[in-house]
Amino acid sequence: MCGIVAYVGPKDAAPILLEGLQRLEYRGYDSAGVVVSNKGLKMRKVKGRVADLAAAVPARFKGTVGIGHTRWATHGVPSDVNAHPHLSNDERVAVVHNGIIENADELRAKLEADGAVFLSETDTEVLAHLIARTVKETDSLEEAVRLALKRVVGTYGIAVLDAERPGEVVVARNGSPIVLGIGEKEMFAASDVAALVRYTRQVVHLEDGELAVLRADGFNTFASDARETAKEPLTVDWEAAHYDTGGYEHYLLKEISEQPDTVARTLRGRLDERFNVAHLGGLNMDARETRSFRRVKIIGCGSAYYSGQIGAQLIEELARIPADAEPASEFRYRNPVVEADTLYVAISQSGETYDTLAAVQELKRKGGRVLGIVNTVGSAIARECDGGVYLHAGPEVSVASTKAFTSTAVAFALLALHLGRVRDLSPADGRRICEGLRALPDQIKEILALEPQVKELAEKYADSPSIMFVGRVRGYPVAREGAQKLKEISYVHAEAYPASELKHGPLALIGPEMPTVAIVPDDELLDKNLTTLGEIRARGGRVLMVGHRVADPKLADDCLIVPKNEVELDPILLGIPLQLFAYHAAVALERDVDKPRNLAKSVTVE
Ligand code: G6P
Numbered sequence: 001m002c003g004i005v006a007y008v009g010p011k012d013a014a015p016i017l018l019e020g021l022q023r024l025e026y027r028g029y030d031s032a033g034v035v036v037s038n039k040g041l042k043m044r045k046v047k048g049r050v051a052d053l054a055a056a057v058p059a060r061f062k063g064t065v066g067i068g069h070t071r072w073a074t075h076g077v078p079s080d081v082n083a084h085p086h087l088s089n090d091e092r093v094a095v096v097h098n099g100i101i102e103n104a105d106e107l108r109a110k111l112e113a114d115g116a117v118f119l120s121e122t123d124t125e126v127l128a129h130l131i132a133r134t135v136k137e138t139d140s141l142e143e144a145v146r147l148a149l150k151r152v153v154g155t156y157g158i159a160v161l162d163a164e165r166p167g168e169v170v171v172a173r174n175g176s177p178i179v180l181g182i183g184e185k186e187m188f189a190a191s192d193v194a195a196l197v198r199y200t201r202q203v204v205h206l207e208d209g210e211l212a213v214l215r216a217d218g219f220n221t222f223a224s225d226a227r228e229t230a231k232e233p234l235t236v237d238w239e240a241a242h243y244d245t246g247g248y249e250h251y252l253l254k255e256i257s258e259q260p261d262t263v264a265r266t267l268r269g270r271l272d273e274r275f276n277v278a279h280l281g282g283l284n285m286d287a288r289e290t291r292s293f294r295r296v297k298i299i300g301c302g303s304a305y306y307s308g309q310i311g312a313q314l315i316e317e318l319a320r321i322p323a324d325a326e327p328a329s330e331f332r333y334r335n336p337v338v339e340a341d342t343l344y345v346a347i348s349q350s351g352e353t354y355d356t357l358a359a360v361q362e363l364k365r366k367g368g369r370v371l372g373i374v375n376t377v378g379s380a381i382a383r384e385c386d387g388g389v390y391l392h393a394g395p396e397v398s399v400a401s402t403k404a405f406t407s408t409a410v411a412f413a414l415l416a417l418h419l420g421r422v423r424d425l426s427p428a429d430g431r432r433i434c435e436g437l438r439a440l441p442d443q444i445k446e447i448l449a450l451e452p453q454v455k456e457l458a459e460k461y462a463d464s465p466s467i468m469f470v471g472r473v474r475g476y477p478v479a480r481e482g483a484q485k486l487k488e489i490s491y492v493h494a495e496a497y498p499a500s501e502l503k504h505g506p507l508a509l510i511g512p513e514m515p516t517v518a519i520v521p522d523d524e525l526l527d528k529n530l531t532t533l534g535e536i537r538a539r540g541g542r543v544l545m546v547g548h549r550v551a552d553p554k555l556a557d558d559c560l561i562v563p564k565n566e567v568e569l570d571p572i573l574l575g576i577p578l579q580l581f582a583y584h585a586a587v588a589l590e591r592d593v594d595k596p597r598n599l600a601k602s603v604t605v606e
Helices: 013-023 050-056 104-113 125-138 141-150 251-257 259-267 287-291 303-319 354-365 380-384 403-421 427-448 451-461 475-490 499-504 526-538 570-588
Strands: 003-008 031-037 041-047 065-071 093-098 156-162 169-174 179-182 187-190 202-205 211-215 218-222 295-300 323-327 342-348 369-374 387-390 466-471 493-498 516-520 543-547 558-561
Touching: 003 013, 003 093, 003 156, 003 169, 003 211, 013 031, 013 050, 013 065, 013 187, 031 050, 041 050, 065 093, 065 156, 093 125, 104 125, 125 141, 125 156, 141 156, 141 169, 141 211, 169 187, 179 218, 187 211, 251 259, 251 570, 259 403, 259 427, 295 303, 295 354, 303 323, 303 342, 303 403, 303 475, 303 570, 342 354, 354 369, 354 380, 369 380, 369 403, 387 403, 403 427, 403 570, 427 570, 451 558, 451 570, 466 475, 466 499, 475 493, 475 499, 475 516, 475 570, 493 499, 499 526, 516 526, 516 570, 526 543, 543 570
Parallel strands: 295 323, 295 342, 342 369, 369 387, 466 493, 466 516, 516 543, 543 558
Antiparallel strands: 003 065, 003 187, 031 041, 031 065, 093 156, 156 169, 169 211, 179 187, 179 202, 211 218
């Protein structure tokens, strides 16, 4: 998805902007551009990579204030002209924009009637013309931006330059993130902290409706009614090194491999041996309130939704509270019934997914109590929720989620333990779960050691036109995420089904050309699962079983055996070999593993 970087200070802006844009490459984009101010605006923009842009920027491209952008096409094809920044006709104002202006056509018609000449097909260009018209009247860039934005319907994160005010950048946010970075006599802004951490750890997140003016010596923030707002800077603990591949061939493999450590970080300081409970200080709820919920509703998108399904199962089993998960993108549009005795939990790695954020806002508006399970500290969803659990998994760069998915499932185990232990979960069961959780990091190491075997299996199965993934009850969300991972990064069609439902339809698909990956944990449903394997094999289907015991060769062609934990926690471990499977299938098929086609890391538009 699009990225924004802005700089104002004593240094040459272009190298800083290009570096920042490089850090945002992982979000996915198709074109890039920069503009600096130095006795007028100097701009370069190209369809292609940031490296192509860097090659197009001449040595004389000097200026100590500037803005840059990576674009992911929405209105108009990827092209040099449609790339951002966009300039006003007098070349006084430059704008970069993330998000979508919904009334762009109407504004464009009015501006054209007023003499504006549009060069691009983008919705963004209307902003440049609108701001240029008001800046002449108000002689204040921030006021001009504020007035222009009043006429706009839609979502935006923007950065604006005015050639007549070379010491200033104005940024604003509505639905699309903008973070300010505070340096030594210099200021930065970006749509993602990834672009800032090389320069500063002191950041300020803008709220929706807020606007900020950045100068080398500081910044001011304003609400949409022009009132000045007070902001406390936050220190981010993510470092530039987190954004390197660290010697791995891909971010995805690095992030899969980090999981012993990231899971340990999600657990750190949260397990209490004395009472066999979980301490989750960020929930902001006392025991009485924690007991009062009669239902848990979990929302998230993509992999976050699937980890929510694992979470719902954990909460039902350990706390005996009815729980279910639903895609946030569906939930927000169906006018959900919001009840006071339901605990809502929103999940997001980025904390910026627009559908999830909008669902949280809708819930809050209706008086719902919402917790967030979020990886990015200070992100929009984290700020919007009443309390929550941070994953502490470090930044996730590869588009497909792995370590955040696993850490979310672990956070749900902690939440389920917490909710269970104020209800009927016995101290003995509490101890069993605490010990199981503590064993996870070492068991993940054992699973990672299976990589050569998983690679061989992935290469064996990767040329199938389609792969079925099945699992029962606890295994079903694992199967769904396994199928999702494979589709996303290898483009092999994969379908996930509850193993119990296979005979009610999809069994018709099974044959020698459609293998099945079956999640078969050693639990009370083992026999039922083995029966399903028999049904698949009887139709000539090949079976790769992922579980705890080698199956009879009559039931499975291949078995991947992972360490056993407590039955409730096994899904957390069973998902990890499927991440490696998808990764090696994608590598075997020579896919762009970290940046799969058509996808973005965080989807900040509707
Ligand atoms: C996008 C990504 C997915 C991710 C989903 C939710 O679709 O491609 O990998 O699971 O967004 O992202 P979030 O940041 O809210 O967890």
